[in-house]
Amino acid sequence: MTLRSNDDGSLRRTGVATAGIPEVSMVIFLGLAAMGLALPALPARIHGTLGFDLTTAGWAMGVQSAATLVSRPWAGRLTDRRGGRRVVMAGLAAMAGAGLVYGLSALPALDRHAALGALVAGRLLTGLGVGLIVTGGGAWVVGLAGMDRAGRAMSWIGLAMFGGLAAGAAAGAALPFGAVTALAVCAALAGIAAAARIRPVRIEAKGRPLSLRAVTGCIWRPGTALALSAAGFAAVSSFVVLAFEAKGWPGGGNAIAAFGIGHVGARLLFAGLADKAKGPAPAAAMLVLESLGLGLIWLAPTPAVALAGAALGGFGFSMVYPLMALPALRRVPEASRGLAIGLYDAFFDVAMGVSTAACGLIAGAAGLPAIFLFAGCASLAAIIAVLAAYRGAPPPLRSSAS
Known part of the structure; x- marks a missing residue:
């Protein structure tokens, strides 16, 4: 593909290209690394240093997810109007602000309640930053690659996100709190500097964008498939360590690592699968693999079997996002692509909150292993949504003429 300059210095697509996608992925990596740095440090800060109970630590950490969810539609609209690069840079600025606020919480002049308020404000800024970075980054790389290579481009973004978080x-687990906050600011600022060096793409979409309701109608089937598959990720990330401890097994954290290894492995092996998929079979196959992996964790007689199940579950879950993103994006015109990505990602946000709560209730009623049976059944149920996304979806919509 060739990229030709517009009068404003941006680029417009005239063919097919992947130029700039690794660079954008590095920007996303830096933004998510800024978020990941605080994840192990903040609960210890709130519970250990400031002396608040675990319930307070839990809701203080959870406000980020709420902020991300609320920001998704706005981030999508902003991306459609301003372009992915500007939105990503705004998200990185929010991440840098979060790091600064975290640092201010350690000032000696603040009492513990004011310090907690500063940490909560930082979590809200982080949630806003994630919504902007992921939504803007997704639209940016799709614009660079074109729809015929959008699946590969979004696979790059997924690798950058999980790699940055990990x-x-x-690093956050090994550093003192002051170093964590300073490094988070530096990572976000480095991301802004890197993004400024990547020339933007302006998608020359004609017509007016679709309404929120119309876009939701286009993407809810793929979004539902993504949401149901996310139950496995919620179960492993939140409860597998406790499940190992309940059985007297060491190395519960290794199960989370195994899930991540499976996730990354699938993205590396099948980066172009989504672009080649013509029907529901690849997504359905991945969901079956995820379900089998979760079933192994449920029935595992030894830690080794549980680790294998976690790796297989991560492998299957990994490709659901790009495989279902393309049916969603192909249903909307370019003028609403950013909003479609934001809403599609919102299904994941909601699923993580609902699934984690449901897993907690199931653990209390039926024991920790039952969580993984529930998550495996949710993955199988997602196949119904996959079939609906391909067979029951309306024809592609077009923007009305302006």
């Missing part, structure tokens, strides 16, 4: 969390 790297940030590992």
Whole structure:
């Protein structure tokens, strides 16, 4: 593909290209690393240093998800109007602000309640930043690659997100709180500097964007498939360590790592699968693999079997996002693509909250292993939504002429 300059210095697509996608992925990596740095540090800060109970630590951490969810539609509309690069840079600025606010919470002049308020404000800024970075980044790389390579481009973004979170969390667990906040600011500022060096793409979409209701009608079937598959991720990330401890097994954290290894492995092996998929079979196959992996964790007689199940579950879950993103994006015109990505991601946000709560209730009623049976059944149920996304979806919509 060729990229030709517009009068404003941006680029417009005239063919097919992947130029700039690795660079954008590095920007996303830095933004999510800034988020990941705080993940192990903040609960210890709230509960250990400030002396608040675990319930307070839980809701203080959870406000980020609410902020991300609320920001998704706005981030999508902003992306459609301003372009992905500007939205990503705004998200990185929010991440830098969060790091600064975290640092201010450690000032000696603040009592513990004021310090908690500062940390909560930082979590809200982080939630806003994630919504902007992920939505803007997704639209940016799709614009760079074109729809015929959108699946590969979104696979790159997924790798950057999980890689950034993992790297940030590992560093955050090993550093003192002051270093965590400073490094988070530096990572976000480095992301802004890197993004400024990548020339933007302006999608020359004609007509007016669709309404929120119309876009939701286009993407709810793929979004439902993504949401149901996310139950497995919620179960493993939130409860597998406790499940290992309940059975007297060491190395529960290794199960989360195994899930991540499976996730990354699938993205590396099948980066172009979504672009080649012509029907529901690849997504359905991945959901079956995810369900089988979760079933192994449920029935595992040894830690090794549970680790294998976690890796298989991560492998299957990994490709559901790009495989179902394309049916969603193909249903909307370019003028509403950013909103479609934002709403599609919102299904994941809602699923994480609902699934985690449901897993907690199931654990209390039927024991920790039952969580993974529930998540495996949710993955199988997602196949129904996959079939609906391909067979029951309306024809592609077009913007009305302006």
